[in-house]
Amino acid sequence: MTRLLPPGEVGRAAALLREGALVAFPTETVYGLGADARNPRALAAVFEAKGRPRFNPLIVHYPEAGAAFAEVAAEGRARTLAARFWPGPLTLVLPRRPGCGVDLLASAGLETLAVRVPAHPLALALLRAAGVPVAAPSANRSGAVSPTTAEHVLEGLGGRIAAVLDGGPCPVGVESTVLDLSGEEAVLLRPGGVPVEAIEAAIGPVARRAAAVEGGEGLRSPGLLASHYAPGLPVRLEAREAAPDEALLAFGPAPSGAAVTWNLSERGDLAEAASRLFAGLRWLDAEGTRRGCARIAAMPVPRTGLGLAINDRLARAAAPRPGLLHPQRRP
Structure with a gap:
């Protein structure tokens, strides 16, 4: 049975994450399905609960930029964007540092990692209390409409996960912008909560290369499958x-x-x-x-x-x- 935890039970939610359980929690964008990103069994459980293809990478969440940049190589553009938009709805894809503690399952075996610092106060409190990097795709069955309330999470994942930390409705309502900074060119992989125009104002031109894909091989971030966020009706x-x-x-x-x-x-x-x-x-x-x-x-x-x-x-x-x-x- 999935427990619905009030905001005051952040400590219990954090303990469940450290134990390898799955906990959904609110961010400013949508509810995420959290798992200890160092724990391959917990990560595998995320894919199982969502029915998610294993070639689809996960975003790893941190309580502040320093914790994220300890595990990925952050060059000048990344630090500029982090200072401007973190905490906030921006995900950066960067090369993993040697000794990065995040299991490769979180990045679908790639040598890059998608990282962000969410702006929701309850999410930040959970990340600090857990003390581990938290991989968190949207807390819904794969391909379905993303959840923006705890009730939405329970509709899709009730009985499949340990708990939902209830933080009310998500204020932004669409997922984070994903920007690939692993090469010389900044590439927009997914538009989202931070407009690309604001990113370009901070670091210059951004290439818009990514397109939805059918098969999924070679994905560099979540949210790139052609059929996604789909209701039952056409x-x-x-x-x-x-x-x-x-x-x-x-x-x-x-x-x-x-x-x-x-x-x-x-x-x-x-x-x-x-x-x-x-x-x-x-x-x-x-x-x-x-x-x-x-x-x-x-x-x-x-x-x-x-x-x-x-x-x-x-x-x-x-x-x-x-x-x-x-x-x-x-x-």
């Missing part, structure tokens, strides 16, 4: 109107006609939209299924700032899944 992108058999994910003024509507932000605010994205997909999936809807229709969202991350998640939610007729657009 998702139609760039919807300008909604049919009676559609559940509408709206942004700004919403057209009428949909069976049910969730508005990310009636005023067109991207930060509000990001914070409501995964909760909206979950609600529309459940309510739309209950009402017999054929799909979720998603209205356009601007591709700037946090909108880049929102569009990335929607594109992956709409990607075809094996064995599923998954129309993305109406004729």
Whole structure:
């Protein structure tokens, strides 16, 4: 049985992590499924609980930049970004240092490691109390919609993990930005909570090379699989109107006609939209299924700032899944 721990039981959650158990906890982005990153059996349990392919690396979380940079080689750009954005929703992929204590399973056997310092006060308290690096992918079944509340975690992983540390809703609502700094060129692997424009203002140009992949071999960070963050209903992108058999994910003024509507932000605010994205997909999936809807229709969202991350998640939610007729657009 999975225990729901109130914020005051950080010490108990930390003890469970040190014992090799799995504990979900809140970050400013989404809830993470935490495991001791030095413990290969605990890491294997993460993959088992999520049904996650083992070629997909994990992000390792630390309470402060010094602890992270003790295990990865941080050059000037990394230190500049850490000073500017940590704690915060930015993950850096950097070369592992000799003697790095994180098990290779966390990085899918790569000689690089994805690291970050989360901004959520409860996450930081847990990391300090645990005293170990904590690998933590999103606390959901692999490929499903990411969780932004403790209740979401229990819906997907209840009975599969030891505990959920309840910190309320996550304020950012989309995962961290992932930036590869392991080579000469800075490469955006996944847009997220820190806009790429802000990163470029700090360190200069960033290449946008990564694309969603089907097979997964050679992934350098989490969140790069083509089909990911997917609800049960198919998702139609760039919807300008909604049919009676559609559940509408709206942004700004919403057209009428949909069976049910969730508005990310009636005023067109991207930060509000990001914070409501995964909760909206979950609600529309459940309510739309209950009402017999054929799909979720998603209205356009601007591709700037946090909108880049929102569009990335929607594109992956709409990607075809094996064995599923998954129309993305109406004729």
